Amino acid sequence: MRTDEELFEVSKHVEYEVNQLNEYIARLTFYQFPKEELAISNSLLTAFTVYTRNLYLFFYATNPRPDDIVAAEYFNDPQFWENHRPVASPVLVESSERANKLSAHLTYERVKLASNYWWKWHAIHYGLKDVLQVFVTNVPPHRIVDLLRSFEQRWTWIDQLPPP
Numbered sequence: 001m002r003t004d005e006e007l008f009e010v011s012k013h014v015e016y017e018v019n020q021l022n023e024y025i026a027r028l029t030f031y032q033f034p035k036e037e038l039a040i041s042n043s044l045l046t047a048f049t050v051y052t053r054n055l056y057l058f059f060y061a062t063n064p065r066p067d068d069i070v071a072a073e074y075f076n077d078p079q080f081w082e083n084h085r086p087v088a089s090p091v092l093v094e095s096s097e098r099a100n101k102l103s104a105h106l107t108y109e110r111v112k113l114a115s116n117y118w119w120k121w122h123a124i125h126y127g128l129k130d131v132l133q134v135f136v137t138n139v140p141p142h143r144i145v146d147l148l149r150s151f152e153q154r155w156t157w158i159d160q161l162p163p164p
Contacts, residue, residue: 002073007143010069014058015148018132021051022155025121029161045119046103052124053099059131060088060096074139084138086130091123125158 002010024047033041061070071085072078098119101109129152136149 004140004143007074008145011074011144011148014069015145015151017051017054017058018128018148018151019154021048021055021128022125022151024048024051025125026157028121029158048119048121049095049099049103052095052128053103055128056088056092056096056099059085059128059135060092071135071139074135074143076140080138081135085134086127088131089123089127091120092127095119095124122158122161125155129155129158 024044027044028041028048057064058069059071061068061072064070072081075081101107132151136144136151141149
């Protein structure tokens, strides 16, 4: 079991992942990259998939390793998180699986998926926003940094878009 101080310190890393994911989704949504900047666009897409996967595993870890940082450890009773977190949407589950095949590992499945690199990043953003809100509302306040607790202030841009 981690101490409150340890959880607070690692929450800075969770907040970083949350902030980075938000930034990459915004950039992928609003910036049109010219063909000569394909490498930059692909780099943003890869970063997006890695942050999506990391946050999915943080919130929905089923078999974490001892060194993994997971949301359940922020609660006195880890079962509380299991019982109160939103069910992962099919888009979130699919995005984590696709990230495993397309970004986290070099696989034969990547070759099959290469023709369909389309990501539903708005739906992923909404799904993670929902689970983040439940997390920051229920986690003891002294265990996470204020920037994580106030993540929604930086995520409002997506409200200007039509729902996924």
